[in-house]
Amino acid sequence: RGLCTCCLQVCSLCSLSSLLCCTSQLVGVVVKTFGEAYPELAKHQAKIHAVISEEEASFSRTLGKGIERFKKLAAAAQGGVISGPEAFQLWDSFGFPVDLTQLMAEEHGLRVDAAGFEQAMQEAREKSRAAGKKSGGVGLRFEAEATGWLQNHAVPLTDDSSKFNNADVSAKVLAILTPGSAFVDSTAAAVEAAGSSGEGVPVGLVLDATSFYAESGGQVGDTGSIVGSSGTSLEVTDCQIAAGYVLHVADAASCSSSGHIAVGDSVTVRVDYTRRGQIVPNHTFTHVLNFALREVLGDHIDQKGSIVLPDKLRFDFSNNGPVDSAQLARVEAICRDWVTTGRPVSSKEVPLAQAKAIKGLRAVFGEVYPDPVRVVAIGKSVEQLLAAPEADDNMASSVEFCGGTHLTNTAEGGAFALLSEEGIAKGVRRILAVTAADASAAIAQGEVLAQQVEDAAALPDAELEKALVPLKGAVDTAVCPAAAKAAIRDRIAALTKRCLEAAKAAASANKEAAAAAALAAADAAVEAGKAFVVLQLQVGTDSKAVSDAWSAVEKRHGAKLAGLFVSVDADKGRALAYAGVPAAVSSKLKAGEWVNSALALLGGKGGGKPTAAQGQGPNVDKAADALAAAEQFAAMKL
Helix, strand or coil, X not given: CEECCCCCCEEHHHHHHHHHCCHHHHHHHHHHHHCCCCHHHHHCHHHHHHHHHHHHHHHHHXXXXXXXXXXHHHHHCECCEECHHHHXXXXXXXXXXXXXXXXXXXXXXXXXXXXHHHHHHHHHHHHHHHHXXXXXXXXXXXXXXXXXXHXXXXXXXXXXXXXXXXCCEXXXXXXEEECCCEEECEHHHHHHHHCCXXXXXXXXXXXXXXXXXXXXXXXXXXXXXXXECCCCEEEEEEEEEECCEEEEEEECHHHHCCCCCEXXXXXXXXXXXXXXXXXXXXXXXXXXXHHXXXXXXXXXXXXXXXXECCCCXXXXXXXXXXXXXXXXXXXXXXXXXXXXXXXXXXEEEECHHHHHCCCCEECCCCCCCCCCEEEEEEXXXXXXXXXXXCCHHHHHCEEEECCCCCCCEHHHXXXXXXXXXXXXXXCEEEEEEEEHHHHHHHHHHHHHHHHHHHHHHCCCHHHHHHHHHHHHHHHHHCCCCHHHHHHHHHHHHHHHHHHHHHHHHHHHHXXXXXXXXXXXXXXXXXXXXXXXXXXXXXCCCCHHHHHHHHHHXXXXXXXXXXEEEEEEECCCCEEEEEEECCHHHCCCCCHHHHHHHHHHHHCCEEEEECCEEEEEECCHHHHHHHHHHHHHHHHHHC
């Protein structure tokens, strides 16, 4: 326990805070002690210190919020007890271990309902399990029990060497898996065991050979069909791999009407090559994106995960903070340049030690790779890299360990668009991107939107403001490159500023014109011997401009003249009336009564002092009638 500088007493929480918030001070000591054995510590000392310092600051903020919450709970505690759900909230939302909450409670003369805390914890666990079951549903579990059965029954491993080729493969059915890790002899048996017509009965076929790519390395599994010799077709919706066995996942209902497929059957394996053709460029450009990020942001970039889908690629990487739009534009430019210039893509299985010696190799930290390992290179060929593994120009190529399917040349990608960049965890960022037709469509949408903004920029200032309203919404929902979207937003912001400046200039000019018009009318009224002036001004519903116009009249003519002004904003559908009356005549003509005589025609009501009153109404087409009514009212009173 430590001495709290806030309350000048021994406090467990302050001890915890002091302990956790001085960790960054130990970085130098750790580097000095272990730097020789782990040279990367010294190399990245500044970054390590910055990351830990930010973690400390983040912890301190969370701790502060938790302390405030605890104080409120302590103040509101009934019977000297902090309830279990409240203690659980401190743990769940603020990371307070229950024993810490108990110590804090003791220091405030309270106790924690430990049994209630355990009950709240158990309820949270049950909710989590229920949510998992609800989202997971009934499915196949291709895990140790299933692969163990295959091994025990001497089922040979699947030959999936054809997965890199776009050609059908002849194969033999070796096993059929059903939910619960049970194996059956045919899809018909799976339907019978499920006790249904076959709808929603998942099965998994293990073949001796396949051209399907099973989900791995972030790339989704292929889909397609398995066709029996009799023409019976089973639609494959997913493909998984475990312990060297490839499982083709399907619904038994997809072949129940045309027959069934059984163990021992000869079949033809047909991949959905159109779908694979959408996946392949996304995988290749995941590698290109990894390379581009290193080029723009630095060598600290490490891959933290990826998903390669038919419609997009997702890439997670380490970086302490957002990537700004200028950097994203540079990353995207590199990827697009590789589309334009066309870099060859090659692959080869290489002894692991030999592959690791290639300069510029990018590998996922903590991943266990096979030996030999498949190397995928973009730029230099794998053979060229192996011939000179330490060459500096190897850094100009993308080199990764990968078992996925790829293009033969980056030009085949067609196009590239980086759609978004966001944070998903502390120090981890995520990029979404698209290639080929999806990228071309995104680029085209960005260009169309940018042109719409430029078309709007050519409009007069009065029309520009209206034109920008739908464009602001359009840019938020547009599927277009992130850098282009940022540039469009900047352009819209500049045009919005232009509108504001134009509006200010117009308002200033309107004020001057209104004051000049009011003074001219007032001078004419005084010269004609009238005690009041009634006039329509052209300042919309700018009450300050109308008030300033009256002030100018009052300053020039003093107690000689009263004034009532009406101004209309047709676009807003509002009309403003303002009355100013010298104090000397306010006993005869009250400003409030006068302005309401006009507002009665404008459809509104007003109020104020005897010497100044105003109000608004919707009847913008009644301005002339309102002025006539005000004229008559003032003539009657004065």
